[in-house]
Amino acid sequence: MPTLDKDKVVKSICTATGQVFSTMMTLEVVPEASYEEANSTDNVDGVVAMIGLAGSWVGGGVIHCDARLARKLYTHMLMMEGEAESDTVNADVLDAVAEIANMIIGNVKNDVEEDVGMIGMGIPSVVFGKNFATRSSGTNWIVVPFICEDAHLWVKFCLTPPASYAGGPEILGREFARVRRLYPA
Amino acid sequence: MLDVLIVDDSAAIRKILQRVLRQADLPLGQVYEAGDGVEALRALGSQHVDLVFADINMPNMDGLQLLGRIKDAEEWKHVPVIMVTTEGNESKVMAAANLGAAGYVRKPFSAEQFRQTLEGILP
Numbered sequence: 456m457p458t459l460d461k462d463k464v465v466k467s468i469c470t471a472t473g474q475v476f477s478t479m480m481t482l483e484v485v486p487e488a489s490y491e492e493a494n495s496t497d498n499v500d501g502v503v504a505m506i507g508l509a510g511s512w513v514g515g516g517v518i519h520c521d522a523r524l525a526r527k528l529y530t531h532m533l534m535m536e537g538e539a540e541s542d543t544v545n546a547d548v549l550d551a552v553a554e555i556a557n558m559i560i561g562n563v564k565n566d567v568e569e570d571v572g573m574i575g576m577g578i579p580s581v582v583f584g585k586n587f588a589t590r591s592s593g594t595n596w597i598v599v600p601f602i603c604e605d606a607h608l609w610v611k612f613c614l615t616p617p618a619s620y621a622g623g624p625e626i627l628g629r630e631f632a633r634v635r636r637l638y639p640a
Numbered sequence: 641m642l643d644v645l646i647v648d649d650s651a652a653i654r655k656i657l658q659r660v661l662r663q664a665d666l667p668l669g670q671v672y673e674a675g676d677g678v679e680a681l682r683a684l685g686s687q688h689v690d691l692v693f694a695d696i697n698m699p700n701m702d703g704l705q706l707l708g709r710i711k712d713a714e715e716w717k718h719v720p721v722i723m724v725t726t727e728g729n730e731s732k733v734m735a736a737a738n739l740g741a742a743g744y745v746r747k748p749f750s751a752e753q754f755r756q757t758l759e760g761i762l763p
Binding site: 474475478479529532533534547550551553554557558561562565568573576578 | 649650651652653655656659697698699726727728729731747748749750
């Protein structure tokens, strides 16, 4: 069974995030120490963009930042730095954050596909609010925090083998044998 | 003049591509936008288009399906289609090439990378 190299994922997240920020927004990001996080978060504020991954392995990717950084990313991405910054997180800002998530998570996905096989990527969903929690089933998330100017951005990624790798056929085989014992042909 | 259709579910990327195209010193005519493959086919049916830029991962009809539909249609098959996408999976790149994509630009892209790709495609 292939395995997921967590150090490689962290390195890939750092490379992809750095490239997306420098190429598309002319902004610099500085990564901080990565860590693992349980499958639910404490209550948070800000903008969260999520993308599901499914295929040879399943999981997802998330980016999270506060509202002020989300607006800054939008103005830099659309090259509107000289213009008045929007004071609201509107649909355009959410769309830009979704696309940033799409590019970062998509490039990490491209890297890990070398190890775990082909993975399809869903369409991003974006949430903006205050005092909300996120939860996903399954494995822990690999989290890389970044500093962008004076704000924080978190990039999170998780990927786990499908049930067929996690004992699925063995469990089915045992159940089949048990049923055959109870109800012999 | 080149009439261009940009197909991407992200309005931000559509705006960025418009800006990059206007800075690329092309004889740019009309620029049309579509949010997915279905909207793109509608635009192709009602407007004159010389060049298409299409994302791959989109709702309703993805970029590869759109590319196939364009290359299957007698009236559109001569129109060059450039894929602009995060998708780097070799099978998707090969699928795009086999379906007749004229070029493939990976996101994130710089204006310079974009211009170089266009130079290799446009006469």
